[in-house]
Amino acid sequence: MQRRQILGHVLAALMALPMAAMAAQSYPDRPVTIVVPFAVGGGSDNIARLIATKLATRTGKTFIIDNRGGGGTNIGNSVAARATPDGYTLLLGQFTLSVNPYLYRHLPYKPDTFVPVVHIANAPTVLIVPKTSPIKDVQGLISAAKAAPGKLNFGSGGFGTSVQLAGELFKLKTGTQMVHIPYKGSAPAMKDLIGGEINMMFDTATSALSYVKNGQVRAIGIAAQQRMSTLPDVPTFAEQGLKDFDVPVWYGFVAPAGTPAAAVQWLNTQVDAVLKDDAVVKQLSSLGAVPVGGTSAQFGDFMKAQAARWEHVIKAAGIKPN
Numbered sequence: 063m064q065r066r067q068i069l070g071h072v073l074a075a076l077m078a079l080p081m082a083a084m085a086a087q088s089y090p091d092r093p094v095t096i097v098v099p100f101a102v103g104g105g106s107d108n109i110a111r112l113i114a115t116k117l118a119t120r121t122g123k124t125f126i127i128d129n130r131g132g133g134g135t136n137i138g139n140s141v142a143a144r145a146t147p148d149g150y151t152l153l154l155g156q157f158t159l160s161v162n163p164y165l166y167r168h169l170p171y172k173p174d175t176f177v178p179v180v181h182i183a184n185a186p187t188v189l190i191v192p193k194t195s196p197i198k199d200v201q202g203l204i205s206a207a208k209a210a211p212g213k214l215n216f217g218s219g220g221f222g223t224s225v226q227l228a229g230e231l232f233k234l235k236t237g238t239q240m241v242h243i244p245y246k247g248s249a250p251a252m253k254d255l256i257g258g259e260i261n262m263m264f265d266t267a268t269s270a271l272s273y274v275k276n277g278q279v280r281a282i283g284i285a286a287q288q289r290m291s292t293l294p295d296v297p298t299f300a301e302q303g304l305k306d307f308d309v310p311v312w313y314g315f316v317a318p319a320g321t322p323a324a325a326v327q328w329l330n331t332q333v334d335a336v337l338k339d340d341a342v343v344k345q346l347s348s349l350g351a352v353p354v355g356g357t358s359a360q361f362g363d364f365m366k367a368q369a370a371r372w373e374h375v376i377k378a379a380g381i382k383p384n
Contacts, residue, residue, distance in 0.1 A: 089149060089322075089324065089325050089328055090123050090124075090149065090150060090325075090328075092124075092150065093123075093124040093125065093126050093150070094123065094124070094125050094126070094149070094150050094151070094152060095125075095126050095128050095145075095150065095151050095152070096110055096114055096125055096126065096127050096128065096152045096153075096154060096315070097128050097130055097138050097141050097142040097145075097151065097152065097153045097154065098110045098127055098128065098129050098130070098131075098138060098154045099130055099131060099132075099135035099136075099137065099138025099139055099153070099154070099158070100129065100131045100135070100138070101129055101131040102129050105185065105266065105268030105269060105349060105350070105351075106154060106156060106313065107127070107129060108268075108349055109154070109182065109183060109268075109313050109346070109349060109351060110127055110154045110313075111127055112342065112345055112346070112349075113182060113333060113336060113342075114126075114127055116336045116339065116342055117332055117333065117336060120332060120335065120336060121332055128141075134158060134162060134165070134166070134222065135156075135158040135159075135162070136158075136162060136166065136169065136170070136171075138153065139153060139155075139158070139159070139162075139171055140170045140171055142176070142316075142317075142318060143170065143171035143175045143176070143318060144318075145318050146318070147317065147318035147319060147320035147321040147322075148321065148322070148325075149317065149321050149322055149324075149325025149326070149328075149329070151317070151318060152179065152315045152316070152317050152329070153176065153315070153316050153317070154313060154314075154315065155176065155313075155314050155315065155316040155365075156311065156312055156313045156314070157224045157311045157312060157368075159173070159176070159316070159365065159369075160312075160365065160368040160369045160371075160372050161222060161224075161227065161369075161372045161376065162222075163369070163373075164372065164373050164376045164377070164383065165221075165222040165376065165381070165383050165384065166383055166384055167383045167384065173369060174319060175318065175319055176316035176317060176318060176319060177316060177317050177318075177319050177320075177321055177326060177358070177362075178314065178316055178358045178359075178361040178362040178365060179314065179315040179316055179317050179326050179329050179330055179333075179358055179361070180314055180315050180329060180330045180333040180334060180355065180356070180358060180361060181312065181314040181354040181355065181356055181360065181361040181364060182313045182314045182315065182333065182337065182353070182354065182355075183312070183313050183314075183337075183346050183351040183352055183353050183354055184286075184310035184311070184312050184313075184351065184352050184354055185266045185267045185268045185310065185311040185312075185313070185349075185350050185351045185352075186266075186267045186284050186285055186286035186290060186309070186310060186311075186350070186352070187224065187225065187228045187264050187265065187266060187267070187284075187285040187286075187309040187310070187311065188264070188265055188266070188267050188270045188271075188274070188281050188283070188284055188285070188293070188296070189203075189232075189262060189263075189264055189281065189282050189283040189284075189285070189299075190255065190262065190263050190264075190265055190270050190273070190274065190279040190280065190281050190282070191255075191261065191262045191263075191279065191280055191282055192255060192256065192257075192258040192261075192279060192280070193277060193278065193279055193280050194258060195258075195261070195262075195280065197261075197262070197282065198282065199282050199283070199297075199302055200282060200283045200299055200302040200303070200304055201302055201303060202282075203262070203282070204236050204238060204304075207236070207238035207239065207240055208236075208237075208238055211238070211239040212239045212240070212241060214240045214241070214261045214262070215240060215241040215242070215243050215260055215261050215262075216229045216240055216241075216242060216243070216260065216261065216262045216263055216264065217243045217244075217245055217251035217254060217255060217260040217262075217263045218242065218243070218244055218245065218248075218251060218263065218264070219244075219245060219246075219247050219248035219251055220244050220245060220246060220247065221244050221381075221384075222381070223248075224266065224309070224311045225248070225263065225264045225265050225266065226242055226244065226264075227309075227372060227375055227376070227379075228264035228285060228309045229242060229264050230242070230375055230376075230378075230379040230381070231307070231309065231375050232264070232307070233379070234375065234378055234379070235304060235306075235307060236304070240261075243260055248265065248269055251263060252265070252269075252270075252273060252279075255279055256273070256278050256279060263279075264285070264309070266311045266350065267284075267290060267292075267293075267350030267351070268311075268349050268350040268351060269350075270350070271292060271293070271349075271350040274293060274296075275292075281293055281296045282296070283296065283297065283298065283299050283302060283304075284296050284297065284298045284299070285298070285299050285307050285308060285309035285310075286298055286308055286309075286310065286352075287300070287308055289301075290350070290352075291347055292347055292348070292350065312354075312364070312368065313351070314354075314361055314365075315329065315333065317329075326358055327358075330357065330358050333355070334355040334356070337353040337354070337355040338353075338355070
């Protein structure tokens with residue numbers, strides 16, 4: 063009897079293997095929805111649509127973009143968090159997943175609500191000033207800020223945005239005092255920067271690139287490990303003496319916790335291959351982003367490190383959660 067039971071368990075296990083393999087091979091057998099927590103037409107939306115289009119071409123499968131903007135990305139994030147964890151709903155996760163748990167008292171989701179799928183790209187942060195500004199470089203900014211504490215200001219697209227936190231990190235690292243001026247979105251902040259109403263702005267490359275290229279503002283530093291191919295003459299902060307000031311705005315796919323590992327692996331493999339396509343690299347570069355790729359585990363480690371870093375900055379800067 064015991065032998066028959068053991069044999070039965072072995073046969074059942076063997077039969078399950080081809081079934082699991084078949085399930086993995088058939089995935090996805092219906093459209094995959096990618097929730098983008100921003101409105102149509104922004105940098106995040108453009109990146110999501112680029113990857114979705116290339117995935118569809120590569121795999122012959124259907125990928126649908128579902129824009130759910132608002133609430134500091136919490137609306138879209140919550141939609142994805144509530145989705146069935148079957149591999150058919152993804153979230154274009156980005157910087158806010160690293161900071162929102164420390165900026166909002168009552169989030170309808172937690173960091174472990176999602177599992178990492180693949181790290182798509184990083185968009186460096188660029189320090190920009192009005193084209194008529196006397197500040198020419200990072201060291202010049204530090205000197206000016208220390209000479210007149212609290213006189214200089216920097217704009218941002220609002221409370222808790224990556225560009226505000228980049229400014230707070232800069233203040234912590236340099237021991238300077240500057241005034242943060244939050245706007246209702248990056249467009250009005252950029253308008254005032256162009257007009258010389260504010261002194262500077264830390265902005266994502268995806269947002270700032272066209273204004274720099276058109277000569278409306280001047281970039282004086284790239285907060286990344288290396289220079290941008292689209293702004294080759296702008297040195298990094300490290301080149302200008304400020305080490306470890308790497309402030310990427312990251313983009314990647316995450317999925318609801320409990321999503322089958324086979325689906326996560328399939329998506330990771332396909333997106334990683336797409337990111338190695340020269341045409342995709344070029345298109346991402348034109349959007350101010352640098353492809354990353356790698357395993358889902360590597361992406362998970364990156365997300366944890368980013369969360370720890372920004373938790374420290376938020377607390378040190380005295381930013382209180384809403």
